[in-house]
Amino acid sequence: xxxxxxxxxxxxxxxxxxxxxxxxxxxxxxxxxxxxxxxxxxxxxxxxxxxxxxxxxxxxxxxxxxxxxxxxxxxxxxxxxxxxxxxxxxxxxxxxxxxxxxxxxxxxxxxxxxxxxxxxxxxxxxxxxxxxxxxxxxxxxxxxxxxxxxxxxxxxxxxxxxxxxxxxxxxxxxxxxxxxxxxxxxxxxxxxxxxxxxxxxxxxxxxxxxxxxxxxxxxxxxxxxxxxxxxxxxxxxxxxxxxxxxxxxxxxxxxxxxxxxxxxxxxxxxxxxxxxxxxxxxxxxxxxxxxxxxxxxxxxxxxxxxxxxxxxxxxxxxxxxxxxxxxxxxxxxxxxxxxxxxxxxxxxxxxxxxxxxxxxxxxxxxxxxxxxxxxxxxxxxxxxxxxxxxxxxxxxxxxxxxxxxxxxxxxxxxxxxxxxxxxxxxxxxxxxxxxxxxxxxxxxxxxxxxxxxxxxxxxxxxxxxxxxxxxxxxxxxxxxxxxxxxxxxxxxxxxxxxxxxxxxxxxxxxxxxxxxxxxxxxxxxxxxxxxxxxxxxxxxxxxxxxxxxxxxxxxxxxxxxxxxxxxxxxxxxxxxxxxxxxxxxxxxxxxxxxxxxxxxxxxxxxxxxx
Amino acid sequence: xxxxxxxxxxxxxxxxxxxxxxxxxxxxxxxxxxxxxxxxxxxxxxxxxxxxxxxxxxxxxxxxxxxxxxxxxxxxxxxxxxxxxxxxxxxxxxxxxxxxxxxxxxxxxxxxxxxxxxxxxxxxxxxxxxxxxxxxxxxxxxxxxxxxxxxxxxxxxxxxxxxxxxxxxxxxxxxxxxxxxxxxxxxxxxxxxxxxxxxxxxxxxxxxxxxxxxxxxxxxxxxxxxxxxxxxxxxxxxxxxxxxxxxxxxxxxxxxxxxxxxxxxxxxxxxxxxxxxxx
Numbered sequence: 047x048x049x050x051x052x053x054x055x056x057x058x059x060x061x062x063x064x065x066x067x068x069x070x071x072x073x074x075x076x077x078x079x080x081x082x083x084x085x086x087x088x089x090x091x092x093x094x095x096x097x098x099x100x101x102x103x104x105x106x107x108x109x110x111x112x113x114x115x116x117x118x119x120x121x122x123x124x125x126x127x128x129x130x131x132x133x134x135x136x137x138x139x140x141x142x143x144x145x146x147x148x149x150x151x152x153x154x155x156x157x158x159x160x161x162x163x164x165x166x167x168x169x170x171x172x173x174x175x176x177x178x179x180x181x182x183x184x185x186x187x188x189x190x191x192x193x194x195x196x197x198x199x200x201x202x203x204x205x206x207x208x209x210x211x212x213x214x215x216x217x218x219x220x221x222x223x224x225x226x227x228x229x230x231x232x233x234x235x236x237x238x239x240x241x242x243x244x245x246x247x248x249x250x251x252x253x254x255x256x257x258x259x260x261x262x263x264x265x266x267x268x269x270x271x272x273x274x275x276x277x278x279x280x281x282x283x284x285x286x287x288x289x290x291x292x293x294x295x296x297x298x299x300x301x302x303x304x305x306x307x308x309x310x311x312x313x314x315x316x317x318x319x320x321x322x323x324x325x326x327x328x329x330x331x332x333x334x335x336x337x338x339x340x341x342x343x344x345x346x347x348x349x350x351x352x353x354x355x356x357x358x359x360x361x362x363x364x365x366x367x368x369x370x371x372x373x374x375x376x377x378x379x380x381x382x383x384x385x386x387x388x389x390x391x392x393x394x395x396x397x398x399x400x401x402x403x404x405x406x407x408x409x410x411x412x413x414x415x416x417x418x419x420x421x422x423x424x425x426x427x428x429x430x431x432x433x434x435x436x437x438x439x440x441x442x443x444x445x446x447x448x449x450x451x452x453x454x455x456x457x458x459x460x461x462x463x464x465x466x467x468x469x470x471x472x473x474x475x476x477x478x479x480x481x482x483x484x485x486x487x488x489x490x491x492x493x494x495x496x497x498x499x500x501x502x503x504x505x506x507x508x509x510x511x512x513x514x515x516x517x518x519x520x521x522x523x524x525x526x527x528x529x530x531x532x533x534x535x536x537x538x539x540x541x542x543x544x545x546x547x548x549x550x551x552x553x554x555x556x557x558x559x560x561x562x563x564x565x566x567x568x569x570x571x572x573x574x575x576x577x578x579x580x581x582x583x584x585x586x587x588x589x590x591x592x593x594x595x596x597x598x599x600x601x602x603x604x605x606x607x608x609x610x611x612x613x614x615x616x617x618x619x620x621x622x623x624x625x626x627x628x629x630x631x632x633x634x635x636x637x638x639x640x641x642x643x644x645x646x647x648x649x650x651x652x653x654x655x656x
Numbered sequence: 657x658x659x660x661x662x663x664x665x666x667x668x669x670x671x672x673x674x675x676x677x678x679x680x681x682x683x684x685x686x687x688x689x690x691x692x693x694x695x696x697x698x699x700x701x702x703x704x705x706x707x708x709x710x711x712x713x714x715x716x717x718x719x720x721x722x723x724x725x726x727x728x729x730x731x732x733x734x735x736x737x738x739x740x741x742x743x744x745x746x747x748x749x750x751x752x753x754x755x756x757x758x759x760x761x762x763x764x765x766x767x768x769x770x771x772x773x774x775x776x777x778x779x780x781x782x783x784x785x786x787x788x789x790x791x792x793x794x795x796x797x798x799x800x801x802x803x804x805x806x807x808x809x810x811x812x813x814x815x816x817x818x819x820x821x822x823x824x825x826x827x828x829x830x831x832x833x834x835x836x837x838x839x840x841x842x843x844x845x846x847x848x849x850x851x852x853x854x855x856x857x858x859x860x861x862x863x864x865x866x867x868x869x870x871x872x873x874x875x876x877x878x879x880x881x882x883x884x885x886x887x888x889x890x891x892x893x894x895x896x897x898x899x900x901x902x903x904x905x906x907x908x909x910x911x912x913x914x915x916x917x918x919x920x921x922x923x924x925x926x927x928x929x930x931x932x933x934x935x
Contacts, residue, residue: 185746232838257741311829312827344807345806346818349817349826349829456813456818457891499891505834508760510815511813621749626765
């Protein structure tokens with residue numbers, strides 16, 4: 047069977063050095079060696095293309111599937127197989143996951159987990175799990191809609207986070223609650239929107255809420271009990287950041303004691319931000335987890351001179367202990383809310399004639415970074431978007447080169463700040479195809495002006511801030527979907543989209559790439575040429591993450607959640623006033639026509655060939 | 657222009673308010689006129705944000721809402737929602753309520769009534785320190801440990817946070833988020849507690865919170881309006897506060913305006929009871 051053959055190649059397992067004769071192999075996927083300490087079945091499962099057990103598909107976060115029944119030639123015949131309403135009218139950012147002929151989806155708050163039976167016609171719900179004792183104030187606390195980015199499977203359990211700061215483990219068969227752990231404290235402004243990652247029987251959970259003075263951290267919970275194993279803060283003394291004798295950052299500016307304290311005014315780090323609401327990757331061979339940190343808040347930039355470590359950066363850590371091995375900052379002393387939490391795609395790429403273990407990061411600040419994931423060295427950083435706020439990255443020092451005239455400040459007029467606060471690219475994850483060797487990057491083309499003063503009121507306290515308004519960048523389109531060659535560091539092709547592309551991407555061995563638009567078009571693109579091969583108009587705008595899998599019938603399916611919302615879509619999901627351009631931190635100005643293009647409502651669509 | 661909290665000393669020239677003390681601050685009058693009024697005054701408020709409002713209706717905004725509702729032969733129905741980002745959107749604009757009891761008079765997201773009080777950011781310090789600081793330009797602010805309220809979106813912050821940063825007062829500043837710890841009975845109180853315990857020498861706090869919480873401390877605190885009132889070119893420390901209705905709801909706005917006129921003395925009395933400094 048054709049699919050089975052591909053399957054065997056992609057299968058990334060202990061000792062899978064043997065190659066299927068006569069078939070193309072994807073060497074980057076074979077870097078995983080048997081790790082004797084790996085007790086979890088995840089390293090095997092993540093390589094099975096019939097299933098999709100974590101939002102990023104695999105630990106390397108490639109979002110690439112070896113399935114090829116649906117290919118560039120026949121994708122035009124794709125039809126809806128079945129649908130499922132989530133009953134939510136908030137932004138649907140989650141990836142559906144598929145394990146053992148069951149699909150699991152998490153809704154926006156109140157974060158209901160549905161299990162859909164793929165063995166039955168129409169995939170009816172087998173059970174649903176509704177988190178108990180939810181704290182409704184989470185709805186008031188969460189910054190940008192009430193989203194959830196998905197659940198993950200491991201060891202017979204489904205793990206997911208709730209907006210009000212909990213992590214839940216649910217029996218994947220029965221839907222029975224196994225444990226619930228309180229990780230973040232909503233009373234202190236901490237919420238959770240990210241999808242956890244399970245590594246070596248530890249559930250890695252990050253927090254949201256930088257704007258509330260949250261001190262960001264990553265927490266590891268025991269997957270069997272929910273008990274905390276370690277917690278690593280993003281700011282503060284080395285002992286809190288789990289920085290010890292084995293910490294060896296590549297750049298001098300990251301070396302020294304307690305930099306998480308010394309790069310702040312005294313005590314500034316205590317409410318320093320650096321939340322961890324994005325993506326986590328894992329390299330089993332190096333035994334390192336990688337994740338990014340959010341912006342420094344709630345201080346004004348003037349009140350926090352210094353690099354504000356370790357905000358707007360990333361860590362490489364040991365999953366067993368949380369111990370930091372290296373760290374790097376994309377944007378030291380961030381001025382733009384450029385949370386450094388985007389996906390980290392782990393690849394082995396030929397760089398200057400030598401195959402290097404790298405991580406590829408399309409970053410909010412507008413550059414695609416290629417870092418040596420062993421050492422943290424920046425190998426290249428090339429712009430994939432229009433940038434006025436910096437002129438590049440100094441490869442000697444690793445530092446971003448800012449443009450001082452574009453620094454926004456209270457009472458100062460600053461125009462054409464590009465990229466603006468959501469960045470050249472926000473959380474929406476890219477996909478990498480080892481067949482085309484291209485990274486497919488969904489992103490935005492936006493700029494912002496910061497001017498004047500706006501009076502506001504929060505928690506009974508009047509305050510003032512700059513009036514921020516975002517708008518389309520050069521060309522007038524607000525979104526792009528790019529194919530990027532990470533070795534050459536250049537764009538191969540680019541599709542312009544009217545609205546910011548706020549959905550994730552998937553690439554397949556059938557040379558098809560899938561993504562969705564905020565109008566609701568779910569699109570299949572030729573992975574080589576960028577040509578539009580097929581599209582389907584879903585009921586609501588798409589800000590979710592596509593996945594592909596094999597049904598019990600052996601057929602390949604593609605699924606996507608439709609349901610507009612999130613920061614970009616808050617104007618629809620939150621019914622913001624299109625005339626109030628400064629709403630959603632200025633995003634509404636750029637999105638005032640979205641309500642005409644789509645309406646809200648969560649619905650899962652699954653497609654198959656006839 | 658200063659007054660003190662617990663000690664009830666009113667000093668300075670032209671003290672802006674009467675600090676009634678002792679039995680102050682816990683006086684909500686239950687709305688008990690029988691029979692049940694036909695009309696409902698739908699108010700959106702934070703369930704845990706003294707001195708403004710809480711679920712037990714112990715805040716001054718609760719008291720003023722009850723006062724006005726009685727006049728309108730209405731009962732007050734609350735929709736509780738944390739007053740965070742999106743508060744107006746999630747409550748008033750969604751149609752869950754018709755009035756928010758406190759907004760800045762130049763707030764763009766709602767239609768304001770006439771102002772019913774004007775307060776100011778104030779310096780809060782222990783009376784026994786005799787600091788007497790009245791201005792952001794006092795050189796001692798560069799050396800003392802200064803507490804300040806923080807808001808937390810980019811380039812958006814409390815006016816004193818901007819004012820201190822502008823003067824290079826950075827290394828000796830401690831930030832307290834206006835959100836505080838929501839489990840607490842008074843999430844916004846920690847900055848005033850910090851003055852009382854000596855964790856900071858002086859704090860810059862929005863008047864209503866400063867006045868109310870200062871009275872609850874065991875030590876006597878001094879509260880002094882900051883100066884200047886506006887940091888040029890446009891950083892104000894004094895704000896007019898109105899009630900807010902949905903834009904377009906001019907009828908309710910007009911009615912509330914009349915009530916504010918009619919009940920001005922009663923409103924002043926309530927604000928005094930809660931120690932709200934006015935200018």
